Amino acid sequence: MADIEVRAVEHLAGTGISYAYAVKAGPWLFLTGHEAFDFEAGPVPEVEGPAGFPSFGAPRLKREAEYVIRRMRRVLKEFGSDLGHSVRVDQYYPMPDAVRAYQLARHQEFGDYIPPSTSVVIERCLGARSHISMSMIAVVPGKDHAIQRLYPKEVPVPVGSHFVPAITCNDFVFVAGQMASDENAVDASLRMPPGRNWGGPSALRKQTEFVIKQRLEPALKAAGVTWAHALKAQIYVPSAADIPDCLDVWFRHLGDVPCAVSIMPTKGFGFVEGIVEINLIALRDGAKRKKEILKVDVPPMAAYGPCIRAGDLVFPSGLMAIGADGAVVGAGRSSALDGLNHAAQAQGLAVLDSAAAVCKAAGTTSANIVRAQYFMADARDFPAVALAWTSRHGKQPHPFVCVQVPAPMAAPGAVLTADFWIYAP
Numbered sequence: 001m002a003d004i005e006v007r008a009v010e011h012l013a014g015t016g017i018s019y020a021y022a023v024k025a026g027p028w029l030f031l032t033g034h035e036a037f038d039f040e041a042g043p044v045p046e047v048e049g050p051a052g053f054p055s056f057g058a059p060r061l062k063r064e065a066e067y068v069i070r071r072m073r074r075v076l077k078e079f080g081s082d083l084g085h086s087v088r089v090d091q092y093y094p095m096p097d098a099v100r101a102y103q104l105a106r107h108q109e110f111g112d113y114i115p116p117s118t119s120v121v122i123e124r125c126l127g128a129r130s131h132i133s134m135s136m137i138a139v140v141p142g143k144d145h146a147i148q149r150l151y152p153k154e155v156p157v158p159v160g161s162h163f164v165p166a167i168t169c170n171d172f173v174f175v176a177g178q179m180a181s182d183e184n185a186v187d188a189s190l191r192m193p194p195g196r197n198w199g200g201p202s203a204l205r206k207q208t209e210f211v212i213k214q215r216l217e218p219a220l221k222a223a224g225v226t227w228a229h230a231l232k233a234q235i236y237v238p239s240a241a242d243i244p245d246c247l248d249v250w251f252r253h254l255g256d257v258p259c260a261v262s263i264m265p266t267k268g269f270g271f272v273e274g275i276v277e278i279n280l281i282a283l284r285d286g287a288k289r290k291k292e293i294l295k296v297d298v299p300p301m302a303a304y305g306p307c308i309r310a311g312d313l314v315f316p317s318g319l320m321a322i323g324a325d326g327a328v329v330g331a332g333r334s335s336a337l338d339g340l341n342h343a344a345q346a347q348g349l350a351v352l353d354s355a356a357a358v359c360k361a362a363g364t365t366s367a368n369i370v371r372a373q374y375f376m377a378d379a380r381d382f383p384a385v386a387l388a389w390t391s392r393h394g395k396q397p398h399p400f401v402c403v404q405v406p407a408p409m410a411a412p413g414a415v416l417t418a419d420f421w422i423y424a425p
Contacts (some may be wrong), residue, residue, distance in 0.1 A: 009040050
């Protein structure tokens with residue numbers, strides 16, 4: 001693993017899962033899937049509270065958020081970095097109350113700089129008592145990795161969030177998760193008139209177009225770039241049934257722009273009437289890195305978009321376990337072999353094989369996967385995915401985040417969508 005340094009535990013919470021909680025790849029730092037339990041021992045007394053009076057002291061949700069952020073600060077310090085050099089954070093919560101508590105802690109711990117952020121409500125985290133799963137990307141301080149904050153007037157920040165809507169760092173532009181809203185509410189022009197069941201495009205289509213044209217595009221413009229520089233988008237919608245409509249709008253506007261895309265169902269958003277959120281990564285104008293579309297040998301229906309390389313970072317689209325025949329891998333055997341957790345194992349192996357094909361096309365190996373996000377129909381199936389990782393990678397620590405999203409997934413019988421970041425110097 002050239003130029004890669006890993007912080008890991010061999011037995012996550014006493015299990016057989018080897019977990020990489022931080023990966024340094026060149027100047028980039030990936031802290032993935034942090035929840036408020038000790039990586040080796042499991043439950044933490046300062047988070048759980050006194051056994052006889054667990055609600056004594058600060059609210060539990062705030063204790064969780066503070067624990068996660070403070071641990072991240074300690075890990076960053078080990079690599080010579082700090083929270084002020086983070087470039088992106090992703091947060092997943094099982095309920096809105098956890099978001100409020102986390103934002104209080106985040107504002108307290110980060111101070112006046114909170115990087116571009118995406119927050120959505122999912123079904124559950126990996127831990128049954130966890131109320132936040134947090135991931136972060138940061139950089140080691142250096143003259144070539146200065147962070148410039150962008151505040152386009154057309155891109156408002158929701159009240160209470162405090163994050164910077166977009167930044168530039170080195171060759172990249174990071175845009176926070178955007179919704180069809182202002183600081184307080186979904187844009188009034190997007191609401192269906194009272195008494196109407198239809199009239200023009202659906203709310204999902206209108207909100208998707210609004211985010212593309214009136215939030216993401218101005219953010220790119222503020223960074224001095226156009227859509228041609230887009231590298232990777234993550235899209236969240238209420239259900240798998242909404243994916244075709246959302247992507248139909250996305251590709252109507254961006255069909256000529258090669259851009260990796262991952263799209264997942266989620267349980268809720270920051271605005272009650274909001275039904276789509278999109279974050280984005282792009283290249284700066286005049287970047288030393290060049291945008292390259294990789295030709296990857298994976299089944300054509302295994303992803304909704306291409307795989308994009310930008311210098312030493314590779315951005316695959318979200319990968320699904322769809323075989324060359326267009327069916328979910330193992331569908332004919334999984335129900336008959338449920339005692340083996342066949343579906344999750346077979347599909348985990350399939351997405352890892354696709355990731356390996358991406359790495360091969362980029363001239364590297366799967367040892368250079370630095371971030372693996374698993375969006376699963378049931379988080380309790382994750383050990384089978386971890387077993388698939390071990391069968392392919394042996395004792396190499398797994399840099400994962402796992403959250404449960406609303407079932408069903410996009411393809412009948414699918415149990416996960418996997419989103420990888422790859423380092424290919």
